[in-house]
Each structure stands twice: as C-alpha cells, then as structure tokens.
Amino acid sequence: MVDSTPDAPRRAVTLRDVARRAGVDVSTASRALSGRRRVTAGVAGRVHDAAESLGFSPNYAARSLRLSRTMTLGIVFGQLTSPGLLEFLEGLGSRADEDGYSLMVTVARGGAERYRTLVQRLCERRVDGLFIAAPPELGDALRGLQQAGTPVVALFRHGPGGDDLPLVTASEEEAVRQALRRLRELGHRRLLYLGIPAAIPSVRLEWLKEAAVGLGLALDARVIGHEESVTRLEARLREALGETAATALFFEYSEAPRLLGALRGLDLRIPQDLSLVVFGESTWTIELGPPLASIRHDLQALGRIAAQMMIERLACGPDAELPSVVEAGVGEWVERASIGPAPATTRHERR
Amino acid sequence: MVDSTPDAPRRAVTLRDVARRAGVDVSTASRALSGRRRVTAGVAGRVHDAAESLGFSPNYAARSLRLSRTMTLGIVFGQLTSPGLLEFLEGLGSRADEDGYSLMVTVARGGAERYRTLVQRLCERRVDGLFIAAPPELGDALRGLQQAGTPVVALFRHGPGGDDLPLVTASEEEAVRQALRRLRELGHRRLLYLGIPAAIPSVRLEWLKEAAVGLGLALDARVIGHEESVTRLEARLREALGETAATALFFEYSEAPRLLGALRGLDLRIPQDLSLVVFGESTWTIELGPPLASIRHDLQALGRIAAQMMIERLACGPDAELPSVVEAGVGEWVERASIGPAPATTRHERR
DNA sequence: GTGAAAGCGCTAACAT
DNA sequence: ATGTTAGCGCTTTCAC
Numbered sequence: 001m002v003d004s005t006p007d008a009p010r011r012a013v014t015l016r017d018v019a020r021r022a023g024v025d026v027s028t029a030s031r032a033l034s035g036r037r038r039v040t041a042g043v044a045g046r047v048h049d050a051a052e053s054l055g056f057s058p059n060y061a062a063r064s065l066r067l068s069r070t071m072t073l074g075i076v077f078g079q080l081t082s083p084g085l086l087e088f089l090e091g092l093g094s095r096a097d098e099d100g101y102s103l104m105v106t107v108a109r110g111g112a113e114r115y116r117t118l119v120q121r122l123c124e125r126r127v128d129g130l131f132i133a134a135p136p137e138l139g140d141a142l143r144g145l146q147q148a149g150t151p152v153v154a155l156f157r158h159g160p161g162g163d164d165l166p167l168v169t170a171s172e173e174e175a176v177r178q179a180l181r182r183l184r185e186l187g188h189r190r191l192l193y194l195g196i197p198a199a200i201p202s203v204r205l206e207w208l209k210e211a212a213v214g215l216g217l218a219l220d221a222r223v224i225g226h227e228e229s230v231t232r233l234e235a236r237l238r239e240a241l242g243e244t245a246a247t248a249l250f251f252e253y254s255e256a257p258r259l260l261g262a263l264r265g266l267d268l269r270i271p272q273d274l275s276l277v278v279f280g281e282s283t284w285t286i287e288l289g290p291p292l293a294s295i296r297h298d299l300q301a302l303g304r305i306a307a308q309m310m311i312e313r314l315a316c317g318p319d320a321e322l323p324s325v326v327e328a329g330v331g332e333w334v335e336r337a338s339i340g341p342a343p344a345t346t347r348h349e350r351r
Numbered sequence: 352m353v354d355s356t357p358d359a360p361r362r363a364v365t366l367r368d369v370a371r372r373a374g375v376d377v378s379t380a381s382r383a384l385s386g387r388r389r390v391t392a393g394v395a396g397r398v399h400d401a402a403e404s405l406g407f408s409p410n411y412a413a414r415s416l417r418l419s420r421t422m423t424l425g426i427v428f429g430q431l432t433s434p435g436l437l438e439f440l441e442g443l444g445s446r447a448d449e450d451g452y453s454l455m456v457t458v459a460r461g462g463a464e465r466y467r468t469l470v471q472r473l474c475e476r477r478v479d480g481l482f483i484a485a486p487p488e489l490g491d492a493l494r495g496l497q498q499a500g501t502p503v504v505a506l507f508r509h510g511p512g513g514d515d516l517p518l519v520t521a522s523e524e525e526a527v528r529q530a531l532r533r534l535r536e537l538g539h540r541r542l543l544y545l546g547i548p549a550a551i552p553s554v555r556l557e558w559l560k561e562a563a564v565g566l567g568l569a570l571d572a573r574v575i576g577h578e579e580s581v582t583r584l585e586a587r588l589r590e591a592l593g594e595t596a597a598t599a600l601f602f603e604y605s606e607a608p609r610l611l612g613a614l615r616g617l618d619l620r621i622p623q624d625l626s627l628v629v630f631g632e633s634t635w636t637i638e639l640g641p642p643l644a645s646i647r648h649d650l651q652a653l654g655r656i657a658a659q660m661m662i663e664r665l666a667c668g669p670d671a672e673l674p675s676v677v678e679a680g681v682g683e684w685v686e687r688a689s690i691g692p693a694p695a696t697t698r699h700e701r702r
Numbered sequence: 703g704t705g706a707a708a709g710c711g712c713t714a715a716c717a718t
Numbered sequence: 719a720t721g722t723t724a725g726c727g728c729t730t731t732c733a734c
Contacts, residue, residue: 062727
C-alpha cells in the first residue's frame with residue numbers, strides 16, 4: 001500500500017524519477033514543482049501527480065548546493081539549564097519555521113574550545129545564520145562564516161572576551177527602575193541583591209545600582225556559591241540581612257528554590273518582614289507560597305524577535321549590516337504579593 | 352588579519368581553492384584532508400597548510416550529496432514544556448555530537464498535521480535518523496523516510512493513533528512497585544493519584560494500578576483540569592482526600608506547584624497527615640519545603656541512550672531492524688522526607 | 703513552454 | 719601516490 005513496487009531500491013525518489021514518470025524533462029519537472037515559472041497546466045498536473053504518487057521529497061542538500069543556501073539556522077547554547085531557554089527555543093524555532101527555516105541546535109557544555117568546535121561544525125553545515133548564546137572569545141572560528149558573509153549574532157550577553165558580535169538581548173533597565181520606584185514608594189530604603197558569580201547578574205547589578213543611586217536607595221550585593229546548602233544559605237542570609245538591615249531582597253530565579261527554602265528557616269513573614277523580588281518567574285514562583293513579584297521577560301517573544309531579525313537580515317542580502325546591539329525584548333516589572341510596605345523597624349533592629 | 356585579500360569575494364573557500372594553493376589536484380586535497388587514504392607527507396603538509404591559511408571549511412551539503420548521508424539527526428517535539436525535555440535534549444545532543452552528528456530540532460506545537468509537515472521537512476533535509484516524541488498518526492508522511500531506509504523512532508510514548516513506530520522510553524514499572532511496597536510497609540493502604548487528562552499519566556496509571564492490585568492496596572485516580580486555580584484545587588483536593596481517605600498522594604511534576612500550593616491551604620502536615628510522591632523532580636521539589644519523594648528518570652541519560660541506539664543502528668546499515676519497544680531508561684524510586692508512616696486514623700476520619 | 707547542458711563542492715572509481 | 723573522470727540531485731541559463 002505504501003510502496004507500489006514492493007522491492008523498490010533503498011533509495012529516495014529523485015526529481016529525475018518524477019520527470020520520467022510524468023514524461024517530461026527534469027528541468028520541466030523542477031519548474032512545475034517550484035511553481036516559479038510558468039508551465040502548461042496539463043504538464044504541471046502530470047508532474048504533481050507523479051511526485052505525489054512516487055512520494056517525492058526534494059533533496060535539500062542538492063538544492064542547497066545549487067542555491068548556496070541551506071534554509072537552516074544554527075544556534076549554540078552554553079548550557080541547557082534554565083527552563084527559560086525552552087521558551088526561547090520554542091519562540092525562535094517557531095518563527096524560523098514560519099519562513100521555512102530549520103534549526104540546528106548545539107550545546108557547548110564546555111569552555112570556549114567547545115564553542116569554537118561547534119561554530120566550525122555549523123559553518124561546515126553552511127547555516128544561513130548563526131546565533132550564539134553568551135559567546136566567549138571565538139578567535140578565527142568565525143572566519144569561515146565571515147568569508148561567506150553569514151550573519152552571526154550573540155544572544156543574551158557577551159561571554160568573557162567575546163564582545164565583538166552584534167548582540168540581541170532584552171533590556172531590564174526600565175523594569176528595574178520601576179521596581180525600585182515602587183519599593184521606594186512603599187518605604188523601602190535598603191536593598192539587598194544575592195546572586196551567583198559570573199552569570200547574568202553582572203549586567204543586572206549595573207542596572208540595579210544605577211537605579212538605586214538615582215532614587216537614593218542603598219543597595220548591597222552579595223555573592224552566594226552555586227552549591228551552598230540550604231542550611232548554609234540560611235546562615236548567610238541571616239548574616240546579610242542583619243548587616244545590611246535590608247527590607248527588600250532581590251535574587252535570581254535559578255537560586256529561588258534554595259533561597260526560599262533558606263528563607264523559611266528564618267521565620268520571616270513575607271512581605272511584612274521582608275519584600276521579595278525575583279529575576280525571572282515560573283509557575284513555581286507564582287502558584288506556590290506568596291506569589292513572587294518579578295522582573296521577567298517574555299522569552300518566547302524574544303526568541304521570535306531574534307529569529308525575525310535574522311530572517312529580515314537574510315532577506316536584505318549579505319551587505320546589510322546588523323546594528324551592534326539590539327535590545328529586542330523588554331523586561332517587565334510584575335508586582336505581586338511578595339512585596340509590601342517596609343517594616344517600620346527591621347526585624348534585626350527590633351532585636 | 353582575518354583575510355589576506357581584503358576584497359575577497361563573498362564566497363566560501365572551496366576544496367578547489369585549497370588544492371590550487373597547495374599545487375595539487377582536488378581529489379588529492381580531498382584525500383589529504385579526509386586522511387582516509389595515504390598521501391605523501393609533504394603533500395599532506397602543504398594541503399593542510401593551504402586549508403589552514405585559507406580558512407577552509409568543507410561544504411557539508413556537497414559531501415552529503417555525494418555520500419548520501421547528512422550526519423544529521425532530526426527530532427520532532429510536540430511541545431517544549433517540561434524542563435525535563437532540556438535534559439533529554441542535552442543528553443541526546445551531546446551523545447550525537449560525540450559521533451559528529453548534528454541535531455535538527457523542531458516543535459510541532461499543533462496537531463497531527465503539524466507533525467506531518469515537520470516530518471516532511473526533516474525528510475527533505477535527509478536526516479540520517481529521526482526521533483519523534485509522542486507521535487500521532489503520521490499517515491504517509493513517513494513514506495519518504497521509509498523509502499530511503501531512514502530509521503524513525505518514537506520517544507516516550509505513542510500519541511493517539513501513532514503506534515506503529517519502535518518506541519524508546521523509560522520504564523517506571525519497577526520504581527512504582529518499589530514505591531508502593533515502601534508505602535505499604537509504612538502502613539499505607541489507600542492511595543490517591545491526581546493527574547491531568549491525556550498526558551503521560553495513562554501509562555503511569557496502569558503501572559500504579561497493577562502494582563496496587565499486586566500489593567493489595569486501594570488506588571483511586573482523579574483527573575484535574577489543566578487550568579484549575581489553586582483555590583479550586585484546594586476544594587477538589589479536600590473533597591478527594593475526604594472521599595477516598597487516602598493517606599498517600601501521587602501527582603505529576605507539572606502539577607506540583609499548584610497542588611503544593613493547594614495543599615498548604617489544607618493545613619496538613621507532610622508527612623504526618625499525608626505522604627507525597629511526585630513523578631519527576633527538580634531543585635524545586637527537593638530544596639523547597641519538605642523534600643519530595645519521587646519517581647524520577649535520568650532524562651539526560653535517556654537522551655544519550657536514545658542517541659546511541661540510533662547511531663549504532665546507523666552503523667549497522669539500513670537492514671538492521673530496531674526492536675519494537677526499547678525500555679532504555681529506568682525510572683528510579685527516590686525516598687525523601689515527604690513520606691512517612693500512615694496516620695493511625697486519617698485526618699478526615701478523625702473529624 | 704520545454705529540453706539540453708552546465709555546474710554547485712565534494713568523493714570515489716578508475717587510470718596512470 | 720597522484721591525476722582524471724564521473725556523478726550525487728537539483729536549478730538555471732540558454733537555445734529552440
């Protein structure tokens with residue numbers, strides 16, 4: 001049923017097969033199928049029928065070779081950790097898909113060397129465009145791409161040493177300002193930021209500092225280790241809150257489980273004793289316990305935007321330049337029940 | 352620095368360029384670079400130098416065309432929701448990567464029709480192997496792949512109507528049995544399973560039922576809506592616990608935030624009043640609140656196994672058959688503080 | 703409107 | 719050991 005000639009060769013049907021079946025030349029079949037050039041109605045019909053009945057599926061490698069474009073976009077991730085990356089990927093993928101582009105996804109997982117290897121491989125694959133998340137120093141791994149005029153853009157942020165690529169990212173500046181303004185309005189004067197070293201935070205910290213200075217708020221920042229236990233964090237937290245007398249706490253989504261766990265041990269009421277703001281969100285931060293106020297992104301939308309930019313760029317031809325930084329997405333301040341008026345005296349002062 | 356001839360053509364360097372520069376024929380250059388056939392040391396050196404200095408990157412489309420293999424694996428996801436999919440993807444991708452395969456990732460996001468479209472596209476891309484997560488009825492979308500002898504495997508489970516593909520999945524049978532045995536040991540006799548309709552649960556429910564029957568435990572199962580609010584769930588939960596007098600509750604990771612939120616409103620002590628077991632886990636279920644006992648998978652390992660199977664199959668040639676079901680991963684029972692001895696009388700009986 | 707022919711970049715027979 | 723030749727499947731001039 002699936003195959004009319006049961007012992008057909010283990011070989012894909014080619015355009016040649018279709019043409020033969022339709023009684024025309026391959027070139028005619030090509031035209032009929034691509035529809036780009038006019039063909040007699042009868043011929044077109046026969047060709048389509050033949051293709052249909054043979055189960056013809058055009059070979060993209062051949063087409064790519066001829067057309068010098070693969071209709072493929074590549075992406076290199078550093079690591080697939082944050083669940084936000086799935087949303088991003090979904091957005092990017094679906095937008096690309098709409099214009100017929102497929103996505104090659106790779107994960108570096110290692111150092112800069114791995115990044116370079118993957119970039120090389122994607123270059124061999126002749127992707128039409130390449131995204132690199134938080135790119136490190138890439139050296140001459142980009143050479144092939146550059147020679148071919150393939151656009152390469154950095155995603156989210158630049159990694160150490162890799163700041164020579166146009167960047168597509170979401171800006172949180174305004175959202176951070178809004179959050180701080182609101183907290184100030186609620187009487188908060190001293191803020192604390194807890195983050196892991198050398199990740200996204202650096203930029204966030206800049207924004208936080210800037211906004212805090214602008215509004216006359218005190219901001220302390222402390223680094224917490226990636227692996228510190230909940231009990232350890234509890235002590236750290238107690239100490240940090242004691243020393244800074246902060247009434248509002250900022251932290252990263254990735255640290256939220258441990259931090260919230262530690263917070264429980266401290267017997268603080270949220271938000272009466274302490275207001276909480278998290279960078280990023282998910283059902284966990286919203287549905288469980290006090291809904292956490294957050295500075296979030298629509299990462300799916302950001303993905304779509306990144307894809308769209310690339311596609312437009314591709315349509316413009318190789319000579320169009322990419323702007324060096326595109327703040328494509330916009331961070332959003334979402335107020336929720338985890339923030340409230342600052343306590344008159346902090347818990348620690350009370351003691 | 353990057354380019355010795357500043358106004359070089361916007362064109363990738365080809366093997367021909369390398370050969371010319373090295374003063375040899377393209378075929379010789381090909382041999383020297385592939386290293387598959389012996390070449391004089393001097394020539395090899397010159398060719399490599401030329402390739403190096405020109406920044407040569409072999410065109411995979413051309414190679415694919417010639418070799419009839421793309422060194423590309425395709426994967427179709429239904430949706431990119433569960434964070435576990437990232438782990439899976441990472442495992443699959445890294446294993447594939449080790450053997451030089453790249454990964455084309457697509458997301459159906461829609462109904463069976465979208466699946467078919469993506470399968471078609473991946474077929475045109477001539478992937479060497481294809482994974483489809485929870486495939487629905489695919490109809491003749493698989494024809495091209497079949498004709499070409501491309502292996503296609505289903506992942507996780509079969510979707511409605513799509514049960515004609517070899518399946519790679521993880522079995523939880525034994526883990527479920529262990530969990531129930533342990534609960535029985537702790538005095539539990541009545542269990543409750545809360546799940547969303549038409550997702551993974553169906554299989555899980557089978558396993559649960561089977562194990563429960565085998566151990567003489569009572570098992571009730573209730574469906575909860577995908578969108579029910581926490582307060583609504585609270586009522587549902589109260590009702591369900593009241594009616595079944597269950598002392599242990601099973602639920603899915605995806606429902607955990609809402610369910611745990613609802614549980615809080617019920618003023619139950621975990622595990623004194625109720626024991627909890629979740630299918631799947633993350634830092635959220637471990638670090639926050641009472642660590643949840645779980646039936647989990649190492650999805651990254653499963654991904655690696657799936658990739659490995661495919662690669663081996665590819666090495667065997669197109670005539671090797673895939674076994675129809677491979678339970679490649681093993682679910683694991685992990686006991687944590689969320690389970691404890693069954694209460695002498697259930698909370699509701701006490702009232 | 704259709705067929706003939708060339709060629710995208712590469713590899714593998716075959717010849718030398 | 720190296721060069722010559724053919725061809726993977728497709729699109730696109732170029733004739734007719």
